Amino acid sequence: MAENLVVQLASIVEPLKPPTLFPKTQPLEVELGCGDASFLVEYAERNRGRNFVGVERLLGRIAKLNRKGRVRGLANLRGVRIESAYFLQYLLPPHAAAALHIYFPDPWPKKKHRKHRLINESFPALARQALAAGGMVYLRTDDADYFQQMNEVFGTAEFFEKVATPAELLEIKTDFEREFNAQGIPTLSAAYRNGE
Numbered sequence: 001m002a003e004n005l006v007v008q009l010a011s012i013v014e015p016l017k018p019p020t021l022f023p024k025t026q027p028l029e030v031e032l033g034c035g036d037a038s039f040l041v042e043y044a045e046r047n048r049g050r051n052f053v054g055v056e057r058l059l060g061r062i063a064k065l066n067r068k069g070r071v072r073g074l075a076n077l078r079g080v081r082i083e084s085a086y087f088l089q090y091l092l093p094p095h096a097a098a099a100l101h102i103y104f105p106d107p108w109p110k111k112k113h114r115k116h117r118l119i120n121e122s123f124p125a126l127a128r129q130a131l132a133a134g135g136m137v138y139l140r141t142d143d144a145d146y147f148q149q150m151n152e153v154f155g156t157a158e159f160f161e162k163v164a165t166p167a168e169l170l171e172i173k174t175d176f177e178r179e180f181n182a183q184g185i186p187t188l189s190a191a192y193r194n195g196e
């Protein structure tokens with residue numbers, strides 16, 4: 001197994017070559033803003049026939065992905081420390097991902113800060129570039145206003161269709177989700193499929 005599951009980027013302008021990151025070439029799924037990576041580590045352990053990349057901008061959090069993934073011996077998990085939209089636009093080769101997971105992205109609740117939200121009207125084009133045909137976008141948040149925006153941008157985007165989220169995916173909770181749910185705040189979730 002790799003010494004370090006965090007990808008050491010030789011360049012931030014050259015796209016990654018996903019098959020070189022993992023021992024096995026398998027379908028690739030990406031979590032954007034993976035935080036402490038509890039979801040991704042559990043999901044990668046349950047799905048060893050797929051490869052996973054967690055994208056996270058904070059050093060301490062990507063270090064947790066590394067530690068947890070190594071403890072569980074996950075050869076199918078890697079972390080990249082970088083900004084999520086930049087990763088999709090410049091580092092992930094086109095149509096390389098079978099799924100994007102975006103769970104509890106920073107909600108930027110103040111109206112004047114909403115321009116900082118990751119999921120905005122530009123995001124479906126980035127997601128479509130990243131996804132293979134038939135690829136999935138899985139979304140979760142606690143924030144009703146952000147959830148409405150997510151559904152508006154994907155609901156009106158050409159090529160994406162709303163589908164049900166698999167129960168076996170929903171049963172794996174993220175760190176933030178467990179905290180919100182413990183306070184009685186429910187999870188809002190949606191899934192969109194990238195059409196042919």
Ligand SMILES: C[S@@+](CC[C@H](N)C(=O)[O-])C[C@H]1O[C@@H](n2cnc3c(N)ncnc32)[C@H](O)[C@@H]1O
Binds near residue numbers: 056057085174176
């Ligand atoms: C609210 S936390 C949710 C973490 C995790 N998805 C969960 O549900 O437990 C949001 C995470 O996304 C990261 N983040 C926020 N904006 C980001 C961006 N533009 N690029 C990469 N990471 C980002 C933050 O550092 C943080 O770890």
